[in-house]
Amino acid sequence: MKLKVYTLLLSFLVVQFFTSCSNGGTMVHKNVTGKAGEMVVVMSKESWESAPGKTVRETLAQPQLALPQDEPIFDLINVPHAAFTNIFQTTRNIVRTSISPNVEKTGITFKNDMWAHPQSTVLIKAKSPEQFISIFNENKDKIVAYFRKAERERLASSYDKIYEQTVYNVLNNDFDLTMKVPPGFVVADQKKDFIWFRYETPDISQGIILYEFPYASDSAFQTDYQLRIRDSILKANVPGPTEGSYMATETRIEQQNDVFTHNGNYASLMRGLWRVKNDFMGGPYVALAELDASEQRVVVAFGYVFAPSKKKRNLINQVESMIYSLKLNNQAKNDLLNKQMNMEVTVEG
Secondary structure (H helix, E strand, O other): OHHHHHHHHHHHHHHHHHHHHHHHOOOEEOOOOOOOOOEEEOHHHHHOOOOOHHHHHHHHEOOOOOOOOOEEEEEEEOHHHHHHHHHOOOEEEEEEEEEEOOOOOEEEEEEEEEHHHHHHEEEEOOOOOHHHHHEEEEEEHHHHHHHHHHHHHHHHHHHOOOHHHHHHHHHHHHEEOOOOOOOEEEEEEEEOOEEEEEEEOOEEEEEEEEEEOOOHHHHOOOOHHHHHHHHHHHHHEEEEOOOEEEEEOOOOOOOOEEEEEEEEEEEEEEEEEEEEEEOOOOOOOEEEEEEEEHOOOEEEEEEEOOOOOOOOHHHHHHHHHHHHEEEEEHHHHHHHHHHHOOOOOOOOO
């Protein structure tokens, strides 16, 4: 009798599970496939070799900013519609297109986890090549941001599961913040308000230099102000391989500096190149500066890559995902201050 009850219960749960899936519940997906930075573009050969394909390539395969040599934002793989079968449907990044006079509803749709997890897909429908180009160009910044965020979050998710506990503990105990980096990172140097941790192999070096300074005004997030403080700290704390050499920002190229919010806090993200003064080392960097309003300090995580004769896009994207994991221990206090500063008040009269 008990066996019959258990069997009926199991059957009921199985039915409920598949019913919930078919009704928009949680679906069980395969894991995504492909390498970091890869993207499948489902488009006919005719469209790919003409204006629509050129438009897609100009945006999604444009050179990534602040790398010492040209590397595309994404590695594009064109797949005709008839060939878009199971083998391609689990790719991490997918752009699907439908260009035909028979298209009923034109526009663009963003959807996660269509065939795999964690997957990002964009569907663009248009009645003509001209309309496709118009829809794509109107949304190109959103498309790039969507896929780049997805790539960053995939990396962050892997670091969240397995991370270097020693670095995490030092940051938590001595700097009142946390950051998750992969196993293998070691602390190279630590002083008051400064820490340098890095991962070294015979071929590459990835490092993060974290420091803080008092917050006096919003000028603390201006490019020139940031560079002055950074270069003084690097010169004093990060020596190069030869006597008299030291790390510095490569100022002969323009820095890319964008203000945004990180974890709800005022922040900026700067990209560019670094070099070793009086030597020949260099590479790309990305730096997150974040306001800790409750402590009136600015925390900076300066991440860099050194990988001579190697591609660096994926390596610097990995470092960017690490610094994005930065979290202030006193975030609850900052949330309250941020809410108070952003609160709108209606004044009569």
